[in-house]
Amino acid sequence: MNAKPTNSMSRSIKQFGLYFGLLVLGGTVGLTASQYLRQDDPPPNVRLSPIEPIQLPESSSPPSTPPLENTSFIAKAAQTVGPAVVRLDAARIVSRKEQKPFYRRFFGEESPESERRRVREGSGSGFIFSSDGLILTNAHVIQDADEVQVTLKDGRSFEGVVVGDDSVTDVAVIKIEAQNLPTVTLGNSEHIIPGDWAIAIGNPLGLNNTVTIGIISAIGRSSSQVGVPDKRVSFLQTDAAINPGNSGGPLLNAQGEVIGVNTAIRANAEGLGFAIPIEKAIRIANQLVTTGKVDHPFLGIRMVTLSPSVRKEINESSSIDLAVEAETGVLVVGVIDQSPADQAGFREGDIILKVGGEKVENSIKVQQAVEDSTIGEDLKVIIDRNRNRKTLTVRPGKFPLDDE
Structure with missing residues (x-):
């Protein structure tokens, strides 16, 4: 005689059926999703090709003199004139007597003294205008200097000798013992007009052979207009950046010819630079080379x-x-x-x-x-x-x- 199932057993059988159905349904969904996600996978016996790295164009070592083709007139001027632009480091040896506190305590101002030496340095720019080592710069760059070190763009360094300087025009000439040096090409500042291109090369703030570009803003600026009434120069004005260290460097026209000698004579002249016309500078330089001085x-x-x-x-x-x-x-x-x-x-x-x-x-x-x-x-x-x-x-x- 078969026993009739109880209510609790009936509920257990129903729950088991429900769980089993959910399990089968979940497995079916998972299998379908897996097949869907793997439909782009390659067959198990197919090997993937390795990813090739991007190949950069082969480069050769740069030539000693970069080619000037297909470059701007600014780059051409800088590459042509740059080797003739030099850095000048001027030093003045100063003797200073320093009184020792120990002796001052007992002997006052007449105490024994010890002497020490210190060096005050300044830097500027210049350019070679004669292949036998004549360099043009500003007088204030080497003023009162006992030593002048001249560094060429190629890294060579020379001890410079001051041939002469003229504070009235702020022009000076330095000589180094070297031959066959690169030189600048002199232009004509009398033919320029406001709006012409202006290129400055120098060593502002110790950054060697820096090139800046602008225009000629004005010509014929008197010394009094510029704020240096003690000078006898009719200045060129430019908006090419001329900062401390640029003094003595060349100002070029669009053809790369020197039309002026840059001078940072106004510390507060933001956006304004001034240059001594090259005709004036060369005339003074020739007198300095010939006689060592200039009488005005x-x-x-x-x-x-x-x-x-x-x-x-x-x-x-x-x-x-x-x-x-x-x-x-x-x-x-x-x-x-x-x-x-x-x-x-x-x-x-x-x-x-x-x-x-x-x-x-x-x-x-x-x-x-x-x-x-x-x-x-x-x-x-x-x-x-x-x-x-x-x-x-x-x-x-x-x-x-x-x-x-």
Whole structure:
């Protein structure tokens, strides 16, 4: 006689059936998913090809002189002129007596002293303008230097000798004992106009052979306009970066010719750089090479460029009486006692109209005309004095320097 299943047994059988059905369903889903995910897998007996690494183009060692084809005019100029640009490290040996505290305590200011030496260094740039080792730079780069080390772009180093320096134009020449050196090609600054390209090469902040690019911003900037009234230079202005260390380096035109000598004379001139025109720099350099010094012509007058507003201000604030309708010119506002101008008869209030036969419209032109004259030789100056023209003959003297 078969026993009738109990309720608990019936529930167990139902649960088992449910679990078994879920297990079968899960296995089916898993198998299907596995086949789906593996449908892109290669057959078990197929080997994958190894991944090939990317091959970079083969490169050869760079040539000693990079080719200039297909490069910009800036790169061509830098590669051509760069070998002739040098780094200058100037040192001044200073003797200093240092009093020892032990002796000062007992003997006061008359105590025994020990002497020590220290070196104050500065650096700048220069460029070779003669293959036998003549280098042009700024006078302030090597000023008061006892030693000058010259380093070429190829790494060679030489001891430099100061041939001469001229603080009035900030030009100096250095000589090194070497031959067949690379040289720059000199250009013509008189043909450039604002907007022309300007390329500067130098060693700013110790970063050798740095190239910067800009344009000629202005020409004929007077020393007073630039903020260095003690200089006798009509500067080129550029927006090519010229920083400390660039001083003495070349300013180039688009053809790679030197048109100026860079000078970092204004520490606060952000975005502005100045250069000495190459004609002026070379003329001074030749005098330094020949005689070791430069004597600048000197008249001994203080002057101001006339304009309607200047005339009005002078008439209202001084004893000088200027006619409003007077010709343009340069007003003499002071004459130095015992100067060549004083001896020639110049007076305060004279209006300079011509110097050496050339008409002068401003004080810059007068300064240039005097600079181009010869010390000790007659120079004709036409003036207007009290509405009457007179011709004065002056013999320029030697420009007085502070250290003389």
